[in-house]
Amino acid sequence: MIYDIIIIGGGPAGAAAGVYSARKKLKTLVITDNFGGQSLVSDSIENWIGVKKMTGLEFAKMLEEHVRAHEDVEIKMPERAVSVKEAENGYEISTDKNNIYQSKALIVTSGGRRRRLGVPGEDKFGGRGVSYCSTCDAPVFRNKPVAVIGGGNAGLEVVIDLMPYASKIYLISNKELLTGDPSIQEEIKKSDKTSVIINADIQEILGDKFVSGLKYFDKNDNQIKELKVGGVFVEIGSVPNSEFVKVLVKKNQAGEIIVDHKTGATSQPGIFAAGDVTDEIYKQNSISAGDGVTALLSAYNYLLNIKKQSPALTEATEGKPAKRNF
Amino acid sequence: MAKVTIYITPTCVYCKMTKEFFKKHNIAYEEKDVSVDDKAREEMAAKSGQLGVPVVDIDGKIIAGFDKEAIKELLKL
Numbered sequence: 001m002i003y004d005i006i007i008i009g010g011g012p013a014g015a016a017a018g019v020y021s022a023r024k025k026l027k028t029l030v031i032t033d034n035f036g037g038q039s040l041v042s043d044s045i046e047n048w049i050g051v052k053k054m055t056g057l058e059f060a061k062m063l064e065e066h067v068r069a070h071e072d073v074e075i076k077m078p079e080r081a082v083s084v085k086e087a088e089n090g091y092e093i094s095t096d097k098n099n100i101y102q103s104k105a106l107i108v109t110s111g112g113r114r115r116r117l118g119v120p121g122e123d124k125f126g127g128r129g130v131s132y133c134s135t136c137d138a139p140v141f142r143n144k145p146v147a148v149i150g151g152g153n154a155g156l157e158v159v160i161d162l163m164p165y166a167s168k169i170y171l172i173s174n175k176e177l178l179t180g181d182p183s184i185q186e187e188i189k190k191s192d193k194t195s196v197i198i199n200a201d202i203q204e205i206l207g208d209k210f211v212s213g214l215k216y217f218d219k220n221d222n223q224i225k226e227l228k229v230g231g232v233f234v235e236i237g238s239v240p241n242s243e244f245v246k247v248l249v250k251k252n253q254a255g256e257i258i259v260d261h262k263t264g265a266t267s268q269p270g271i272f273a274a275g276d277v278t279d280e281i282y283k284q285n286s287i288s289a290g291d292g293v294t295a296l297l298s299a300y301n302y303l304l305n306i307k308k309q310s311p312a313l314t315e316a317t318e319g320k321p322a323k324r325n326f
Numbered sequence: 327m328a329k330v331t332i333y334i335t336p337t338c339v340y341c342k343m344t345k346e347f348f349k350k351h352n353i354a355y356e357e358k359d360v361s362v363d364d365k366a367r368e369e370m371a372a373k374s375g376q377l378g379v380p381v382v383d384i385d386g387k388i389i390a391g392f393d394k395e396a397i398k399e400l401l402k403l
Contacts, residue, residue, distance in 0.1 A: 041339045057339045078394075127378040127390055136338035137378050139361030165361075210377055231377065 002089055002102045003029045003074075004303055005296070008081045009109035009241075011037020012285045013275030015063035016292030017107045022070030024300050029074045029101060030067065031081055031093065036060025037111045038238070038276070039285055043135040043161075049286050059285075076101075081110070081244045090270060104306070105299040108245060108257060108266075108273040109292055112238035112283070117149065121205030121214075122234075129211025130232045134161040137231075143167050144230035147214055149202055151178035155235040159188050162233070170227055172197045172216065200225075205232055240277045252279050264295030270306075272299045328401055330355040331383040333370040340392040341380040347394060351403055 007017045010032030021028040039045055042056035054062075067073055080096045090104035114132045116122060122130055131137040138161040146166045148158045151173030157180075162169050171178070171188065176198060178185055188194050199219040206213040206226070213228045240256045250258045250267035256279040257266055264272045272295035274280075275288035330348065332355050334341035348355050358366035360379060374381045374388045382389040384400040397403070 043337050055339070057342055127376050129377050131378055133338070133378075136335060136340065138337075139335045140367060140377050140379060142361075142364070142367065209375060210371070 002104060003027045004103065005029070005105050005107060005299055006031060006091070006093055006101055006103035007107045007109060008032070008093070008244075009037070009111055009275070009277070010035040010063065010067075010077065011039075011109060011111045011275060011288060012063065013037075013109035013111070013288040013292035013295070014107070015067050016289040017109060017274065017296040018067040018073050019070065020293050020296040021300075022067075022073045024296070025072075026300065026303070028072065029076065029103065031076045031079050031095060031101070033078045033080055034060065035064035035067070035077075037285070037288070038113070041133050041135055045285070047284070047286065084245050084248055084271075086248070104270065105302055106271045107264075107292070107295050107299055108242070108249075108271065108277055109275045109288070109295070110241040110244070110277045111288075112240050112276040114234065115237045115239050117202050117205075117234055117236065119202055119204050121207065121211075125205055125207055125211045125232075128209065129207060129230060130205060130234065132234055134158040134233055137233075138162050139165050141166050141231040145170070145228060146231035146233065147172055147227060147229045148233045148235060149173075150235035150237070151175060151180060151196075151198070152235065152237070153180040153184065154237075155233075156180035156184040156188060158233045158235050159194060160184065163191060163193060166193065166231070169194045170197055170229065171195070172200050172202065174199070174201050174219075238276065238283070242277050245271075249273070254279075259295075262294075263298040264291060265298055265302075270299075270302060272296075272302075327354070328385050329383075330401075331358060332356070333358050333360050333366060333374075333379055333381040333383075335359065335361045335379050338379050344380050344382060344392045344397075347392070347397065351401070353401060 004026040005021050005028045007014050007030045018030050039056045040060050046053050081093050083094045091106045093101045142165045145168035147170045148155050149172050200216040202216050204215040215226050242255050248268050257273040259273050259278045264274050274291035274295040276283045360367040370381050376390045389396045
């Protein structure tokens with residue numbers, strides 16, 4: 001069984017590609033962990049065009065229902081692609097469930113995931129004081145001092161989430177200043193619960209059974225300092241889920257798949273990509289959905305072209321069966 | 327029938343997904359909201375060693391996070 005299109009990922013880019021693929025009557029498979037992408041855990045999405053406000057879960061269900069409305073689209077979930085290689089008629093995808101699927105074209109919409117600090121203690125105390133989800137876990141830290149790592153908007157928003165609960169909030173950035181919106185910065189600085197620490201590199205997360213503190217290098221005076229905190233929220237950006245494509249497509253230094261922004265084409269014919277896994281500048285749900293459509297339509301044209309080319313291939317092999325059999 | 331307790335916060339998506347999963351499979355459960363219930367929060371941390379939600383307790387066996395496969399196994403679904 002060879003699919004026309006395999007879509008990897010179920011965020012807005014993958015769901016949009018899935019819906020358009022069904023409308024083009026392509027034999028389609030979607031492989032994904034879940035629907036909704038990184039917004040799944042969002043408390044409130046207010047910038048999806050056409051919907052004033054919804055939760056991440058509502059968004060996820062909306063995407064899933066729209067894809068599932070097309071019964072011809074097959075969905076493997078939860079399942080994760082672990083590698084891609086070239087096959088005779090296109091590409092072959094291996095998954096964490098030890099399945100192998102083949103398709104003529106591929107759309108990579110595997111999104112991003114949260115960047116980790118990469119310091120000792122981070123893994124050990126995951127779920128034991130280190131959290132990447134303030135909407136989930138903020139109330140668990142009632143009356144405890146906590147640290148939020150990252151001075152961008154995401155970090156500032158976590159501070160806001162924690163305000164009703166935590167006894168003290170240290171907002172820590174490795175930069176010289178906070179980069180998040182000035183309006184949220186002002187709101188945060190008004191509270192006597194918060195203190196901002198800049199020019200600080202986190203070195204270690206400390207604790208026994210749970211987190212009890214952290215160690216950081218203060219670049220202002222070149223000293224290693226410790227803070228006593230019961231929780232550490234990490235908000236230092238995201239990394240693209242592009243590892244499974246390995247060297248097949250060109251990526252930039254950040255690991256983002258480089259695409260032609262007119263078409264969603266990657267450096268590898270037949271592989272298209274969209275959304276946060278690519279070098280798209282603006283990581284936004286609405287943009288990812290549009291990019292997903294672009295990638296799918298380009299993949300559709302690609303499939304039409306290889307179909308046209310196949311008779312020529314047959315001629316060239318003088319009556320022998322065509323190598324590419326579409 | 328297994329005794330099922332779930333520790334949640336109101337804004338946690340994975341908590342909602344876990345509860346929906348229980349409802350879909352007609353599993354009765356007790357819900358403890360750790361954002362308002364101090365005792366439940368301490369109980370959760372002591373039982374599970376976790377400071378994150380959801381935590382699911384099925385007859386004393388602890389599952390951290392929404393782990394469908396683990397829940398299915400314990401409830402023999």
